[in-house]
Amino acid sequence: MKYAFFPGCVSQGGAPELYPAARMVCQRLGIELEEIPGWTCTGAGVIQEKNQLFGDTLNARNFAKAEQMGLPILTICSTCQGVMSQANHRMRNPEYLAEINSYLAEEGLEYSGSSEPKHLLWILIEDYGLDRLGGYITRQLTDLKIAPFYGCYIVRPTEALDIADHPERQQSLETLIQTLGATLVDFEGKTRCCGFPILTINQKNSMAMVGKHTSEVKDLGADAMVTPCPLCHLNLDGFQPKAASQARRSIDLPILHMPQLIGLAMGMSPSELGMKRHIISTGPLEVKAGLRR
Amino acid sequence: MDVTIRVKRQDPEADGEGRFPYWQDYPVTIADNATVLDALIQIREDDDGTLSLRCSCRSAICGSCAMRINGHAGLACKTIANTVVQDGVITVEPAGVMPVIKDLVVNFDMFWDKIEAVDPFLKHMGQEPDGEYIVSNDAMLHLSGVTACIMCGACVSDCTVLEVDPTFLGPAALAKAYRFTADPRDGDAAGVSMERLWALSEPTGVWDCTRCNECVQACPKGVAPMDRIMAIREQAIQQGYTNNNGARHTDAFTESVGHSGRLDELRLPIKSVGGFTNMPALMDYMPVAFRALRRGKMPPIAHKNVDNVEAVRRLFRQTEPDPPVPQVSNNSPFG
Numbered sequence: 001m002k003y004a005f006f007p008g009c010v011s012q013g014g015a016p017e018l019y020p021a022a023r024m025v026c027q028r029l030g031i032e033l034e035e036i037p038g039w040t041c042t043g044a045g046v047i048q049e050k051n052q053l054f055g056d057t058l059n060a061r062n063f064a065k066a067e068q069m070g071l072p073i074l075t076i077c078s079t080c081q082g083v084m085s086q087a088n089h090r091m092r093n094p095e096y097l098a099e100i101n102s103y104l105a106e107e108g109l110e111y112s113g114s115s116e117p118k119h120l121l122w123i124l125i126e127d128y129g130l131d132r133l134g135g136y137i138t139r140q141l142t143d144l145k146i147a148p149f150y151g152c153y154i155v156r157p158t159e160a161l162d163i164a165d166h167p168e169r170q171q172s173l174e175t176l177i178q179t180l181g182a183t184l185v186d187f188e189g190k191t192r193c194c195g196f197p198i199l200t201i202n203q204k205n206s207m208a209m210v211g212k213h214t215s216e217v218k219d220l221g222a223d224a225m226v227t228p229c230p231l232c233h234l235n236l237d238g239f240q241p242k243a244a245s246q247a248r249r250s251i252d253l254p255i256l257h258m259p260q261l262i263g264l265a266m267g268m269s270p271s272e273l274g275m276k277r278h279i280i281s282t283g284p285l286e287v288k289a290g291l292r293r
Numbered sequence: 294m295d296v297t298i299r300v301k302r303q304d305p306e307a308d309g310e311g312r313f314p315y316w317q318d319y320p321v322t323i324a325d326n327a328t329v330l331d332a333l334i335q336i337r338e339d340d341d342g343t344l345s346l347r348c349s350c351r352s353a354i355c356g357s358c359a360m361r362i363n364g365h366a367g368l369a370c371k372t373i374a375n376t377v378v379q380d381g382v383i384t385v386e387p388a389g390v391m392p393v394i395k396d397l398v399v400n401f402d403m404f405w406d407k408i409e410a411v412d413p414f415l416k417h418m419g420q421e422p423d424g425e426y427i428v429s430n431d432a433m434l435h436l437s438g439v440t441a442c443i444m445c446g447a448c449v450s451d452c453t454v455l456e457v458d459p460t461f462l463g464p465a466a467l468a469k470a471y472r473f474t475a476d477p478r479d480g481d482a483a484g485v486s487m488e489r490l491w492a493l494s495e496p497t498g499v500w501d502c503t504r505c506n507e508c509v510q511a512c513p514k515g516v517a518p519m520d521r522i523m524a525i526r527e528q529a530i531q532q533g534y535t536n537n538n539g540a541r542h543t544d545a546f547t548e549s550v551g552h553s554g555r556l557d558e559l560r561l562p563i564k565s566v567g568g569f570t571n572m573p574a575l576m577d578y579m580p581v582a583f584r585a586l587r588r589g590k591m592p593p594i595a596h597k598n599v600d601n602v603e604a605v606r607r608l609f610r611q612t613e614p615d616p617p618v619p620q621v622s623n624n625s626p627f628g
Contacts, residue, residue, distance in 0.1 A: 038600035193505035
């Protein structure tokens with residue numbers, strides 16, 4: 001299995017532990033990743049609010065390069081997934097696609113419209129197979145109570161994400177947590193917003209969202225929350241101390257990147273997976289999983 | 294079809310336990326093509342006359358029966374029951390955000406207050422035209438996408454911002470505002486609603502939206518409120534209302550990617566809060582930055598360009614939007 005790898009900016013910027021963890025996990029699973037050369041940001045929905053054409057053209061450029069590689073696209077970011085899917089959805093309009101291709105032509109690129117970018121989460125379930133993944137599990141995580149947190153763009157809007165054809169995507173994270181042998185802590189907020197997009201605009205609201213979701217999960221007895229979205233991770237982990245002080249309570253809920261939980265189940269060590277870089281200590285979770293005393 | 298309708302009930306005016314929310318199961322046998330509303334009406338008529346709900350047209354046009362079905366807002370009359378059954382159960386709750394009056398009936402006061410707050414009527418600036426306002430078909434066709442709103446409150450119910458901040462204008466009112474900012478008859482002679490765009494750029498306005506898409510998903514009429522909010526942002530930026538963190542954030546983000554191909558995560562928050570002239574905001578980020586630094590999490594100081602960055606910069610220049618074009622003539626052809 002080989003994919004054109006689209007890592008996204010945050011996995012190498014604000015959440016630098018994600019990129020190597022994802023690469024390592026994929027390598028062990030036999031998923032070959034070839035990074036799209038010179039890939040650009042998807043626009044994260046931000047560029048699209050100012051200049052949708054520019055944002056979509058950037059995505060078409062990445063897609064065209066993956067087409068040249070002859071490989072399907074794999075991403076490790078919920079936000080990238082959503083923005084790529086939305087751009088792709090708009091480019092089903094042949095006139096729009098032609099306009100975008102007219103800009104790409106100068107660089108000798110053309111996007112035919114064939115790309116179907118997929119998050120590693122979906123790939124594991126739809127292409128790789130959960131049984132095959134199960135064969136790599138060497139560590140018992142039954143004692144770990146894990147809550148899912150998707151990130152908006154991998155669940156909405158359903159039309160662009162082809163949810164009608166793939167209803168299993170709506171439970172994909174819960175399915176993965178259970179496949180990995182951890183105990184699922186389900187909660188209503190799992191598909192809500194983490195507040196990251198308004199962090200610099202309305203910090204109070206952003207922190208209220210972080211506080212609400214992490215406290216709710218903590219109070220349900222979870223040991224950690226797992227997310228396929230590095231932007232959610234930045235807010236839920238990096239800003240959790242601030243959210244806790246705004247909420248006037250302690251929270252201390254470790255937040256795991258999805259590949260980190262997979263790696264733990266596959267027997268990798270927390271330090272290999274970059275868990276030392278988290279703001280909220282993963283220590284108590286490691287003790288509970290029997291990884292250290 | 295046999296199904297259990299699990300209803301979240303509450304009577305805040307009751308004396309006993311019923312004051313607090315509780316779940317009640319109603320096993321029902323319904324037709325295969327029955328809607329969730331059909332099932333609820335059947336329960337009210339045949340099993341339990343105390344169950345309260347709002348409904349009227351049963352045809353997805355009156356907007357009375359918005360509620361949460363399996364956790365997400367929608368119209369009960371537009372939802373075919375057998376498409377939403379999960380393990381033999383359909384859960385039904387009152388719409389979110391707004392206070393419950395009883396069972397599935399919520400108080401819409403805040404909804405209407407917000408609609409009123411955006412002045413939901415045409416405001417023409419300057420001299421009134423002598424005769425009719427002539428508006429292009431295209432402009433009206435575009436507006437019909439927003440005027441399709443039936444005020445059901447589904448978008449407000451599921452808004453992630455209103456859930457934590459009731460002062461936010463919210464998706465329904467902001468979509469309503471767009472209905473006017475995009476109307477060529479509103480605002481000045483060029484159809485630019487300067488005053489509205491200024492007000493909507495203030496706190497509680499368009500920049501407080503998280504872009505979570507909940508309202509787009511919830512809307513039964515395809516109004517896509519969030520997309521309208523993004524369109525107002527674009528209109529406001531074009532008119533120069535850029536002295537706020539939201540506009541600065543969008544601008545700095547686009548510039549960063551347009552210049553280097555990828556996001557400069559270190560400089561983005563600094564530029565968003567207004568640069569080094571806004572020391573209080575920057576100081577506020579310091580503890581977070583120190584914690585990140587200690588864990589080796591800071592984005593690289595030197596931001597690298599992607600390969601062949603010139604191609605990206607050229608795309609950025611080429612796709613730059615044109616300045617706004619006046620779409621209206623206020624002079625009647627009948628003079």
